[in-house]
Structures are given as C-alpha cells and as structure tokens.
Amino acid sequence: MKHRFENFGGIIAGETPPFLAFVDRDYMRSLGLGPSALWQTEDASINRLSAPVEVHMALTNRCSAGCPHCYMDAGSADAEELDTAGMRKAFKALADLGVFHVALGGGEALERPDLFELADFARQVGLVPNLTVSGRGITETVARRMRVFGQVNVSMDGVGEAYAVFRGQNDFKLADRAVMRLVAAGVPTGINCVVGHRNFDQIAALFTYARERGLNEIEFLRYKPAGRAKDRDAFLKLATTAEQNIALTPLLAELSERWHVTAKIDCSFIPMFCHHRPPVEVLESLGTYGCEAGNVLWGVRSNGDVAGCSFLETIGRSVMELAQSPSIIQPSFLNLTTWPHRAPEPCRSCEYLNLCRGGCRAVALAVTGCIDAPDPACPRVAAWNAQENRHA
Numbered sequence: 001m002k003h004r005f006e007n008f009g010g011i012i013a014g015e016t017p018p019f020l021a022f023v024d025r026d027y028m029r030s031l032g033l034g035p036s037a038l039w040q041t042e043d044a045s046i047n048r049l050s051a052p053v054e055v056h057m058a059l060t061n062r063c064s065a066g067c068p069h070c071y072m073d074a075g076s077a078d079a080e081e082l083d084t085a086g087m088r089k090a091f092k093a094l095a096d097l098g099v100f101h102v103a104l105g106g107g108e109a110l111e112r113p114d115l116f117e118l119a120d121f122a123r124q125v126g127l128v129p130n131l132t133v134s135g136r137g138i139t140e141t142v143a144r145r146m147r148v149f150g151q152v153n154v155s156m157d158g159v160g161e162a163y164a165v166f167r168g169q170n171d172f173k174l175a176d177r178a179v180m181r182l183v184a185a186g187v188p189t190g191i192n193c194v195v196g197h198r199n200f201d202q203i204a205a206l207f208t209y210a211r212e213r214g215l216n217e218i219e220f221l222r223y224k225p226a227g228r229a230k231d232r233d234a235f236l237k238l239a240t241t242a243e244q245n246i247a248l249t250p251l252l253a254e255l256s257e258r259w260h261v262t263a264k265i266d267c268s269f270i271p272m273f274c275h276h277r278p279p280v281e282v283l284e285s286l287g288t289y290g291c292e293a294g295n296v297l298w299g300v301r302s303n304g305d306v307a308g309c310s311f312l313e314t315i316g317r318s319v320m321e322l323a324q325s326p327s328i329i330q331p332s333f334l335n336l337t338t339w340p341h342r343a344p345e346p347c348r349s350c351e352y353l354n355l356c357r358g359g360c361r362a363v364a365l366a367v368t369g370c371i372d373a374p375d376p377a378c379p380r381v382a383a384w385n386a387q388e389n390r391h392a
C-alpha cells in the first residue's frame with residue numbers, strides 16, 4: 001500500500017483491488033503511519049493538497065489521426081518534447097512529490113518508441129501508469145505488453161458510423177480490434193467517450209457494445225473547447241444541449257444498471273450530476289469532485305510544462321521546477337484553488353460549491369471570456385443567467 005501524508009492525515013492507495021482513500025490522522029496512526037510534520041498545523045481541512053493525486057501527462061504531441069476536435073492540437077512532435085531521459089526525470093519528480101497515478105496520453109502515446117520503457121520506469125518509481133489510446137498500432141504483441149498499465153482506455157465516441165461523429169474518419173473497426181486484443185491479453189480495458197449533442201443518442205449503443213466485449217467501464221468526457229476545438233461558436237454547436245445535460249445522469253444510471261457496466265463521468269460533468277441533488281455527504285464519502293485543477297489534478301505537457309489540467313494554459317513552470325521547490329506548488333495554482341472563496345452567484349449559494357467548484361474553468365473561459373465565471377452549462381447557472389437576462 002502506498003501512502004502520503006497531508007495536513008488532515010494522509011492518502012492511502014492500493015492496486016488489488018484498486019482504491020484511493022483520504023483518511024484522517026487517527027486512521028493513519030492506526031496503520032502505524034506518522035506522525036508527520038504536516039500534522040503540526042491545526043488546519044485539518046482537506047481543501048488544499050501538498051501535491052496532486054493524479055497527473056495527466058501528454059507523452060508526445062505526435063499523432064497521425066488528425067482528429068478535428070483534438071484538445072491538444074496534436075499532429076507533429078513538440079519541438080521541446082522531453083526525450084526518454086527527460087521523461088524519466090519528470091516521472092521521478094512526480095513520484096518524489098507523492099503522486100499516485102499518471103494518466104498517459106498524447107497525442108498518441110504509442111507513437112513514442114520508448115512508451116513501454118517509460119511505463120516500466122513509472123512502475124519502478126511507484127507510480128501507477130494508465131493509458132489512453134486511439135487503438136492504432138495495437139497488435140497482439142503490443143496488447144500483451146500493455147499489461148504494465150493499470151488500465152488502458154480506448155477512445156471511442158460511438159459504435160459503427162457514430163464513431164466518426166467528431167473525428168471525421170471512421171476508425172471504429174480499428175478501435176474495436178484493439179479493444180478485443182487488449183481484453184484477450186487480460187489488460188483492464190475501458191472506453192473513453194467524448195459526449196456532445198450529436199452522439200448523445202448513441203450512448204445506449206456503447207453500453208451494449210461494452211457488455212458484448214466484456215468491458216466493465218465507460219468514461220464519459222464532456223466535449224471541451226481546447227486545442228483544435230477551441231473555437232467558441234464551433235464548441236457551442238457541438239457541445240451537449242441544455243436538455244441533454246439534464247438527461248445525462250439518469251440515462252447513465254439506467255444503462256449502467258441494465259448492462260452492468262460502470263459509467264464514469266469526468267470532472268467537468270459534475271454540475272450536471274449535482275442538478276439531480278445527490279446528498280452532499282454521500283458525494284464527499286465517495287471522493288466525488290468537480291474542478292480540482294491545480295490541486296487533486298495536474299496536466300503536464302510533453303515538454304514538461306505544468307497546467308492545472310490538460311485543458312488549461314500552462315503556468316510557465318516545469319514539473320521538475322515544482323518538485324524541486326514544493327513550497328511554490330500551492331501559490332502557483334491559487335487562481336484555481338481559491339475559486340470557491342470568490343465564487344459569484346449562483347455558485348456562491350449552491351450547496352455543491354465546495355465539491356463542484358463552479359464547473360469547468362476551460363468551458364467558462366471559452367464561452368464567457370472569463371475563467372472565473374460559473375460554468376454556463378450548469379443547469380442552475382443557465383437558469384440564473386436566463387433570469388438575469390430577463391431582468392436586464
């Protein structure tokens with residue numbers, strides 16, 4: 001079991017079965033862990049972590065797929081892309097900070113010839129590497145080598161024709177073959193589905209597909225305005241509609257129960273989930289969180305630069321710099337992590353404020369021009385804005 005101390009106690013994690021838990025000081029002591037210098041403060045709140053729990057890491061900007069909605073604007077390699085030695089340093093820096101998981105992607109991570117060397121190194125330094133791929137290049141041999149990853153997710157926005165909804169080209173057969181090979185190789189495999197208004201009606205077919213292929217998890221990611229999908233008007237045309245935002249949670253709950261396939265939503269869909277008023281205590285106990293950019297989560301580019309998450313601009317510091325001077329970590333992300341203290345209405349009076357944290361900053365910035373605005377697609381925010389406009 002891996003652990004890390006925090007002011008409130010600590011974080012513990014294991015892989016078989018996979019778990020990650022935030023526990024208090026007494027619980028850490030009961031495990032024979034501590035005391036820690038971090039416990040000298042009386043502040044035992046869990047609001048600000050010493051380092052992220054999970055880091056989304058773009059191993060390369062290289063990708064031959066050319067999808068028009070790519071949030072990284074991937075294509076050719078970044079001129080300053082870290083080489084193998086540089087990536088190893090970055091992984092070591094993250095491990096030294098106590099990070100638990102690295103979600104590796106790109107671009108297309110498989111277009112890096114040293115992918116498996118890096119994954120092995122991540123394991124050596126105590127990180128659990130997970131991977132997202134398009135499915136290109138996954139031969140039976142490659143699939144077997146993927147057992148080094150905690151989980152491999154194949155990007156698939158729909159089944160059959162619907163696969164191409166954002167991508168233009170239809171590589172469904174290729175992605176399907178990759179899924180089958182990964183499952184046959186015994187790799188924990190899931191699907192990442194970007195959800196927008198044009199593939200919303202195809203969600204049910206994905207559950208049937210996942211069941212047929214023996215997958216136990218689909219992660220639904222909100223279509224986001226970053227990279228090549230940054231254009232505001234295009235984003236507004238392709239994102240889920242207000243009705244779909246409200247319908248999403250009950251739909252996923254029903255399909256998940258029917259097909260016995262776990263449905264996960266990403267951080268940016270939390271406002272839509274909160275609309276259905278789940279009990280705050282239950283969400284807290286399950287570790288549900290909304291926008292945790294710069295706190296629970298970081299995004300690291302292929303040149304080592306750090307951002308609050310993969311969809312936000314970098315902060316102008318590399319992961320190595322932050323690891324060498326941990327005291328600058330919290331100040332570097334204050335604009336993101338202190339958002340709830342200056343939240344405007346209707347977030348300020350929302351019972352989910354400290355969980356949801358106002359929705360997606362990337363969407364707020366692209367749609368309103370202000371990174372501090374409440375997420376305009378949250379149903380409560382949309383209703384508030386409609387009322388404000390009526391009064392204007």
Ligand code: SF4
Pocket residue numbers: 270271274275346347348350351352353356357358359374375378379380381
């Ligand atoms: S009102 Fe704000 S805090 Fe509440 S759910 Fe919506 S975006 Fe989140």
Ligand code: SF4
Pocket residue numbers: 267268290291292293297308309310311312359360361362363
């Ligand atoms: S800005 Fe926040 S909610 Fe949006 S993707 Fe990043 S971490 Fe998630």
